[in-house]
Amino acid sequence: MDMNNVNIEEIVKQVLSGMTGKGAAPAAASAPAAPAANGGIPKTARVAMMTEKKHFELQEYPLPELGDDDILVKVEGCGVCGTDAHEYKNDPFGLIPVVLGHEGTGEIVAMGKNVKADTAGKPVQVGDKVVTCMIFKDDPEITMFDLNKKNVGGADVYGLLPDDDVKFNGWFADYIFIRGGKFGSTFFNVSDLDLDSRILIEPCAVLIHAVERAKTTGILKFNSRVVVQGCGPIGLICIAVLRTMGIENICAVDGNEQRLEFAKKMGASVSVNFMEHQGIEALTAAVEAAFGGHLADFAFQCTGNPKAHANIYKFIRNGGGLCELGFFINGGDAQINPHFDLCSKEINLVGSWVYNLRDYATTFDFLKRAKAIGLPMSELITHKYPLEEINEALETNLAMTGLKIAIVNK
Ligand SMILES: NC(=O)c1ccc[n+]([C@@H]2O[C@H](COP(=O)([O-])OP(=O)(O)OC[C@H]3O[C@@H](n4cnc5c(N)ncnc54)[C@H](O)[C@@H]3O)[C@@H](O)[C@H]2O)c1
Ligand SMILES: [Zn+2]
Numbered sequence: 001m002d003m004n005n006v007n008i009e010e011i012v013k014q015v016l017s018g019m020t021g022k023g024a025a026p027a028a029a030s031a032p033a034a035p036a037a038n039g040g041i042p043k044t045a046r047v048a049m050m051t052e053k054k055h056f057e058l059q060e061y062p063l064p065e066l067g068d069d070d071i072l073v074k075v076e077g078c079g080v081c082g083t084d085a086h087e088y089k090n091d092p093f094g095l096i097p098v099v100l101g102h103e104g105t106g107e108i109v110a111m112g113k114n115v116k117a118d119t120a121g122k123p124v125q126v127g128d129k130v131v132t133c134m135i136f137k138d139d140p141e142i143t144m145f146d147l148n149k150k151n152v153g154g155a156d157v158y159g160l161l162p163d164d165d166v167k168f169n170g171w172f173a174d175y176i177f178i179r180g181g182k183f184g185s186t187f188f189n190v191s192d193l194d195l196d197s198r199i200l201i202e203p204c205a206v207l208i209h210a211v212e213r214a215k216t217t218g219i220l221k222f223n224s225r226v227v228v229q230g231c232g233p234i235g236l237i238c239i240a241v242l243r244t245m246g247i248e249n250i251c252a253v254d255g256n257e258q259r260l261e262f263a264k265k266m267g268a269s270v271s272v273n274f275m276e277h278q279g280i281e282a283l284t285a286a287v288e289a290a291f292g293g294h295l296a297d298f299a300f301q302c303t304g305n306p307k308a309h310a311n312i313y314k315f316i317r318n319g320g321g322l323c324e325l326g327f328f329i330n331g332g333d334a335q336i337n338p339h340f341d342l343c344s345k346e347i348n349l350v351g352s353w354v355y356n357l358r359d360y361a362t363t364f365d366f367l368k369r370a371k372a373i374g375l376p377m378s379e380l381i382t383h384k385y386p387l388e389e390i391n392e393a394l395e396t397n398l399a400m401t402g403l404k405i406a407i408v409n410k
Contacts, residue, residue: 041072041109047099047173048390048407049163053091056390061167068112069180071187073130077408078104078171079199079381080397082304083160086329088394095162101407102159104171105131105190105198112180119186120361129191131201132158132176133360136184158185172390172407188360196378197367199406200237205355205363207237210300210325211245212359217348219298219321225249227287227296227315228268230303230326231259233380233404236266238300240377243267244369251290253315262403265376274311284314301326306334313341320345325352384408 045063048056066072078101087093087100108128118124119133134155158178159170168177178185190198214220226247228235231254239250243266252263252271260271270290277283288295295317301309301324309324313336316322336342342349355363370377382402385393387409397405 045168045174046387047167047170048101048387050088050096050098050100052096054088054391054394056172056394058388059167063175064166064168064177066110066112067180068114070112071108071115071124071130071178071180072110073106073176073178074109075104075106075171075173075176075409076129076195077106077199077384077406078102078159079203080393080405080407081203082397083328085394085397087160089398093160095160097163098160099163099167099170099173100159101171101173102132102157103199103202103406104159104176105129105195105201106171106176109175115180118189119357120188122189124189128189129193129198130178130187131190131198131360132171132178133186133188133357135161136186137182156184172387174387174409186357188364190364193364193367195408196381197371199381199408200367200377200404201360201363203233203404204237204241204366205359206234206325206352207241208359208362208366209355210238210323210352211241212362213325213350213352214298214300214321214323217298217321217350219319219348220245220247221297222246223249224297225251225291225294227251227253227299227312228263229253229299229301229308229312229315230305231256231263232302234325235300235302236262236380236403238302239263239266239268240370240375241366243375244366244373249291251287251296253287259403262379265379267375280311280314283311287315296320298322304329304331306332309334310336310341313345313347316345316347318345319348321348321350323350323352328353380404381406386410 043062044060046058046060049059051057081103084100108126108130134157136155161169166177168175178187224247226242228238228250231252242250250268252260252268253274254260255275257273260273263271272286272290274283277286296315298321299312299316301312303326381404383396383405385407387407390407393405393407396402
């Protein structure tokens with residue numbers, strides 16, 4: 001980005017520190033939609049409230065009153081994340097009742113008079129398309145221009161907030177209310193991206209971050225041989241990011257032939273179906289053969305399976321690198337042999353956890369590059385459901401019959 005960091009930082013600070021938003025009016029019970037007030041904005045709108053495990057209910061509430069620093073966004077769409085599915089099944093975060101949806105995007109329909117620019121300092125106006133990023137309640141001074149800033153760990157996000165009077169706290173809804181002031185919201189103007197790309201921003205940022213982490217090892221090069229293990233949305237996007245960096249020697253590993261085929265469309269040069277190989281020696285030999293008799297220089301672990309974590313060391317050459325990003329959720333312990341797998345091989349291991357603000361800006365550019373070189377990013381979204389069918393959307397996600405499932409509002 002060709003911007004003056006000092007000026008932008010100043011702008012960001014002004015925007016963030018000047019925010020003094022108030023909460024909106026208390027919610028009313030479910031009621032029929034009220035007629036549009038001004039500018040086509042209705043008085044009430046719906047949220048998909050998860051009221052118990054495996055059950056969303058559409059509930060109607062008054063839209064909150066807009067403070068000078070707040071933004072009201074009409075939701076266009078939102079991806080369903082593995083975390084949503086996890087919450088839907090078990091409520092591990094204890095959030096019920098909750099409005100989920102953190103991979104969302106929509107159009108600004110109203111904003112307070114103090115809102116002038118997004119978190120990157122880019123001007124915003126009514127009609128612009130936006131996404132939200134993290135909420136830095138405890139650190140509202142955080143900016144995207146400090147490269148040493150921590151990742152999202154510990155920060156909140158819209159779509160995983162406890163329910164309160166505002167109600168419009170997640171993207172599985174007709175509208176979302178982006179609170180200004182000390183609330184610490186961050187958001188970006190992404191009007192130059194199409195809807196599918198905007199829905200994919202959040203998961204893509206995970207891979208931008210993972211590749212940035214991988215690059216710290218100094219091993220990833222144009223001609224590196226790279227294994228991507230796990231070809232769900234995360235592994236497939238990993239392949240796409242590597243391709244946009246000019247890395248072409250990519251071996252996809254999964255047990256699902258359809259996903260492996262998609263991996264090839266996304267740019268993997270070879271694939272290995274682990275179901276076709278008995279035991280780790282045979283599997284390692286298959287990966288080695290796929291690379292013409294070489295082990296991998298680098299590997300990305302994109303499954304939540306501890307066995308897969310243990311396996312992946314075998315695919316990597318001495319002195320090679322590994323980025324482990326598959327365990328956003330605790331999948332249990334993995335057993336490795338530290339002598340053979342780590343020490344004697346001198347493996348350069350990095351973990352990767354979500355993203356930081358800076359990764360979002362990189363992601364916007366990545367999505368444009370991916371499109372420009374013809375990667376089938378939109379095909380990652382295999383299912384689109386209207387908000388009314390959110391229960392079905394979550395069930396489809398659990399059934400693993402598609403890749404990225406999205407809610408797209410009518
Ligand atoms: N680091 C982060 O910040 C972050 C963010 C989001 C998701 N994740 C994690 O990334 C992982 C992948 O996410 P996803 O949405 O693509 O999940 P997914 O379940 O759709 O895909 C996982 C894939 O791994 C494959 N797989 C399972 N066991 C395997 C094995 N032994 N060898 C090879 N392949 C195997 C499955 O067939 C599946 O295709 C999840 O576990 C999730 O927790 C991490
Ligand atoms: Zn997510």
